[in-house]
Each structure stands twice: as structure tokens, then as C-alpha cells.
Amino acid sequence: MALFEQLLHILQGPMVWIALGVFAAGLVVQSLRLWSYTRKNNPHTIGFAANPRIGEKNSRARRWVRRSGAIKTTALGASPVVTGVSIIFHIFLFITPLFLMGHNVLIHTATGIRLPSFSEPVSDVCTLTVLVCGLFFLLRRLLSRNVRALTSAYDLFLLLLVMLPFASGFLARHHLLIDYRQMILLHMAAGELMLIMIPFSKFFHMIFFFFGRFCIVSEYSLAAPKRIWQFHSRGAKQ
Amino acid sequence: MKQAGQVDPEPIQRILEKHKREIRMGLKVCAHCSLCAESCFIYAASKNPRHMPSYKFIHSIGRLQRKNARVSRAEMEKIRDMVWYDCVLCTRCYCPFGINIPSLIAMARQACRTQGLSREYEKDPIRPATDGNS
Numbered sequence: 001m002a003l004f005e006q007l008l009h010i011l012q013g014p015m016v017w018i019a020l021g022v023f024a025a026g027l028v029v030q031s032l033r034l035w036s037y038t039r040k041n042n043p044h045t046i047g048f049a050a051n052p053r054i055g056e057k058n059s060r061a062r063r064w065v066r067r068s069g070a071i072k073t074t075a076l077g078a079s080p081v082v083t084g085v086s087i088i089f090h091i092f093l094f095i096t097p098l099f100l101m102g103h104n105v106l107i108h109t110a111t112g113i114r115l116p117s118f119s120e121p122v123s124d125v126c127t128l129t130v131l132v133c134g135l136f137f138l139l140r141r142l143l144s145r146n147v148r149a150l151t152s153a154y155d156l157f158l159l160l161l162v163m164l165p166f167a168s169g170f171l172a173r174h175h176l177l178i179d180y181r182q183m184i185l186l187h188m189a190a191g192e193l194m195l196i197m198i199p200f201s202k203f204f205h206m207i208f209f210f211f212g213r214f215c216i217v218s219e220y221s222l223a224a225p226k227r228i229w230q231f232h233s234r235g236a237k238q
Numbered sequence: 239m240k241q242a243g244q245v246d247p248e249p250i251q252r253i254l255e256k257h258k259r260e261i262r263m264g265l266k267v268c269a270h271c272s273l274c275a276e277s278c279f280i281y282a283a284s285k286n287p288r289h290m291p292s293y294k295f296i297h298s299i300g301r302l303q304r305k306n307a308r309v310s311r312a313e314m315e316k317i318r319d320m321v322w323y324d325c326v327l328c329t330r331c332y333c334p335f336g337i338n339i340p341s342l343i344a345m346a347r348q349a350c351r352t353q354g355l356s357r358e359y360e361k362d363p364i365r366p367a368t369d370g371n372s
Binding site for chain 2: 211
């Protein structure tokens with residue numbers, strides 16, 4: 001029992017700060033690393049991006065018409081259900097823990113900063129949304145022929161690791177399944193492990209996505225980016 | 239069939255070394271979501287998971303990277319089939335994260351060329367896409 005108390009003490013105290021520190025530092029370091037792999041695009045470069053419309057001053061309405069046409073060629077057009085579930089999953093993945101009252105009370109106690117919080121029933125709905133979407137992905141991983149062809153045990157581990165803090169948090173709050181303190185231990189351990197892993201594992205797509213879709217010139221850009229990849233060492237230009 | 243012979247890993251290793259950041263990044267970021275599948279016209283025609291763009295880059299340049307180019311001639315020929323016959327490098331593949339899949343497939347083609355492997359247009363002008371099981 002003493003070991004359990006010690007573990008709980010570590011996971012509640014120093015480990016929270018270590019996990020948040022590694023997460024934040026990892027995000028910064030990895031973002032800078034990715035940034036160093038890019039360079040400003042030469043506006044005169046002729047390539048697939050030398051679209052006559054690029055560089056043209058488009059009206060807002062025209063830009064939207066162009067974008068909505070472009071959506072058909074993207075995942076949203078080709079697989080609207082999976083993409084829709086994915087968007088919902090990722091939004092709730094972030095807002096649920098960020099606006100959870102229990103978390104914000106702890107943050108307030110530790111730092112004096114008061115963050116806005118959802119009411120508990122709203123948080124419950126958010127948590128269940130993440131879990132339902134996660135379950136959808138899990139079933140898709142196990143049942144879809146295409147996804148199965150790519151799936152490894154690591155993919156399943158990562159998906160379960162994402163779902164675990166949400167499932168254990170929900171079960172702990174409602175005092176279900178096992179003792180509250182054991183459940184909350186599992187909740188913190190899983191949450192902290194996930195935070196630490198984000199910058200260094202496949203979760204890295206969280207950072208790469210913003211580069212790939214918002215910063216790098218490509219046909220599928222979601223903004224008007226000005227940079228291109230430059231993976232080679234800086235000495236060798238072009 | 240191709241002439242019997244060994245794979246010379248050295249020129250492939252040079253390609254892997256030159257592009258290691260891009261290859262590692264692609265392999266690391268790919269969430270194995272399969273959303274790229276529908277963007278490939280070869281996949282659209284066959285519905286074979288082996289024709290998904292992600293599958294093709296993971297099992298061509300990805301495989302070479304993981305094995306540091308120490309693959310058999312038969313494996314190399316399989317990679318050739320994947321990147322020369324199952325892909326025409328039309329560059330229409332779509333990755334929700336923005337992985338440049340054509341760039342990675344092009345590297346695998348480069349690796350094949352160092353071993354004298356490419357599409358044999360004169361012998362095989364209309365060979366259909368492979369079923370990937372051979």
C-alpha cells in the first residue's frame with residue numbers, strides 16, 4: 001500500500017510538471033526542427049504549384065468557391081464519415097481535458113490561474129464523444145481491409161493509450177468498475193505518458209499536420225503558405 | 239525473369255542517407271489511416287489495399303530504410319513492381335497530413351534504378367497492375 005501511495009504522490013505532483021514540461025519543450029523543439037527543414041518558396045519556381053491562380057488577388061468569395069471545389073478531391077470529399085469523425089475526435093480530444101472542471105480546479109490550486117470550465121454533464125458528453133469516436137477508429141482498424149493492411153500493434157497501442165485517460169477519467173468520476181484512487185492513478189499515468197509521447201511518437205502528426213497543410217505550398221494547403229520543404233542540409237540549396 | 243544477382247546495398251544506402259529526414263518523417267507521421275486510398279486511381283480500379291499510396295511507400299522506400307537496403311533481389315523486384323507497375327507517379331495521391339508520397343515513391347524508383355530495375359516498356363507494354371501477392 002505504501003508503494004501505491006508513493007506512486008500516487010509522484011504521479012500527482014512532480015510527474016505532472018515533468019509531463020507538461022516534456023510535452024511543451026518537445027512541441028517547441030520539434031516545431032523548430034521542422035521549420036529548419038523548410039525554406040521560403042521562390043515565387044518564380046515553376047512546378048505543379050505554378051497554378052495561374054496562385055499569386056492572383058482573389059476575392060474572399062472566389063477563394064471559398066475554389067476551396068469548396070477542392071474539398072471534393074480531399075479526404076473530406078472521398079471519405080466524409082471517417083474525416084468527419086476524425087475532426088470531431090481531434091477537437092474534443094483537446095477541449096475536453098482543457099475545459100474540465102476537475103483539471104481547472106487543480107490548475108487554480110497550483111498556479112492561481114482560473115480557466116473557463118464546462119459543467120460536469122457537458123464534460124461527460126465531451127468525454128463520451130471522444131470514446132465513441134475512438135471506438136469507431138478501433139473497429140475500423142480491426143475490420144476495414146484497407147486499415148488492417150497498414151495496422152501494426154503499435155497503432156492499436158497508441159489508439160488505446162489515447163482512449164485510456166478519457167475512459168479512466170469517466171469511470172473514476174462516476175466511481176465505476178474499480179476503486180476511485182486506483183482508477184485515478186491509471187488516469188494520470190496514461191495521460192502523462194500520452195503527453196510525453198506526443199512530440200516523439202506517431203502522435204507527432206499533431207505538429208506535422210500544421211506544417212504540411214498550413215505552412216508548405218501544396219495543392220491541398222488549407223491556407224496560403226509561402227514555404228517549401230528543404231530536407232537536405234542548408235549548404236546545398238536547390 | 240531478371241538475371242540472377244545480388245542487390246548492391248551501397249548506392250541505395252546513399253539515397254537513403256541523402257533523404258533520411260524526409261523518409262523518417264514520412265514513416266513517422268503516417269497514421270496508417272488509409273484515407274489516401276481513394277485518391278489513387280489504381281486503387282480505385284482494383285480496391286486492393288496493396289495499391290493504397292501509403293502501403294506503397296511504406297513497403298518500398300520504408301522497407302529499404304528499415305532494412306538499410308539489405309534486401310534480396312526478389313524483394314527488390316517486388317519493390318520494383320510496387321513503384322513502377324502499381325504506381326505511375328501521377329502525383330495525385332492525397333495525404334491528410336501533407337506527406338509528400340510521390341516524392342517518397344520517386345526515391346524508391348531511384349533505388350530500383352541503381353539495381354537496373356525499372357519498368358520494361360519494350361517487354362511489358364501493357365502489364366496490368368500486380369495483385370501484390372506474387
